[in-house]
Amino acid sequence: MKQLFLRFEHWTTSISMGIACVMMALASGFGIHQIVTRFILESPAEWTEVLIRFSLIWMVFLGIPTAFRQGAMVSVDMLYRLSGQRMRRVLDTVVALAALTLSGIILWWGWDYANRGSVQSMIGLEGVSMFWAYLAMPVGAIFSIIGIIGNWLDPQRLELENAQ
Template identity: 70%
Template sequence: MKEKFLRLERWTSGFSLYAACAMLLLAASLGMFQIITRFVLELPAEWTEVLIRFSLIWMVFLGIPTAFRQGAMVSVDVLYRWSPPRLRRLLDWVVCLAAIGLIAIIIWWGWDYAVRGKVQTMSGLESVSMFWAYLAMPVGGVFSLIGIIANLLDTQRLELETAV
C-alpha cells in the first residue's frame, strides 16, 4: 500500500512540477510578447498582463507539492539537527500535521473563492471566468497533501543536504 501511494505521489509531484515549469515558460513567453507588442509595435496587448499574473499563481501552487515532498517547505532545521532520532520522528509528525492543517484551509477557502469567482471575469479577458484563476489554490493544495503525506511515509530532507 505504501509503495502504491509513493508511486502515485511520484506521478502527481512530477506532473505538478512539469505543469509549474510550463506555467513559468508561459509567463516568460507572454512577457516577451508583451514587450515586443508594447515597445516595438506600439500596440500593447492588455490581456497578456492578466495571463502572466495567473500563470505565475498557478506556477507557485503547482510547485509547492515538490517542495513539500523534498522536505524543503516547512523547515525546522536547527531543531531537527539537535534532536535525537525519536524526537525527530515526533517533529516530522508535528510539521506534517501543521502543514496538512494549513493546506486544508487553503483547499477549503480556495474552492470557496473559485466557486464565488465564477460570476467574475478577468479584466482584459472578459470571456474567461475568474474560477480558473482561483482554482489554482485547491488543485495545488490537493497535490500538496499527497506530497506532505508521502514525505511523512518516506522522509526526504533535501534542504539539509544542500545547506552550507
C-alpha cells in the same frame, strides 16, 4: 500499500511540477510578447498582463508540492539537527500536521473562493471566468496534501543535505 502510495505521490508530484514548469514558460512567453508589443510595436496587448499574473499563481501553487516532498517547505533545521532519531520523527509529524492543516484550509476556502469568483470575468479576457484563475488554490492544495503525506511516509531532507 506504502509503496503504492509513494508511487502515486511521485506520479502526482511529477505532474504538478511539469505543469508548474509549463506555467513558468507561458509567463515568460507572455512577458516577451508584452515587451515586443508595448515597446517595439507601441500597441500593448492588455490580455498578457493578466495571463502572466495567473500563470505565475498557478506555477507557485503547483510547484509547492515538490517543495513539500523534498522536505524544503517548512524548515526546522536547527531543531532537526539538535534532536535525536525519535524526536525527529515527532518533529516530522508535527510539521506534517501543521502543513496538512494549512493545506486543508487552503483547499476549503480556495474552492469556495473559486466558486464565488466564477461570476467574474478576467480583465482583458472578458469571456474567461475568474474561476479558472482561483482554481489554482484548491488544485495546488490537493497536490500538496499528497506530497506532505508522501514526505511523512518517506522523509527527504534535500535542503539539509545541500546546506553548508
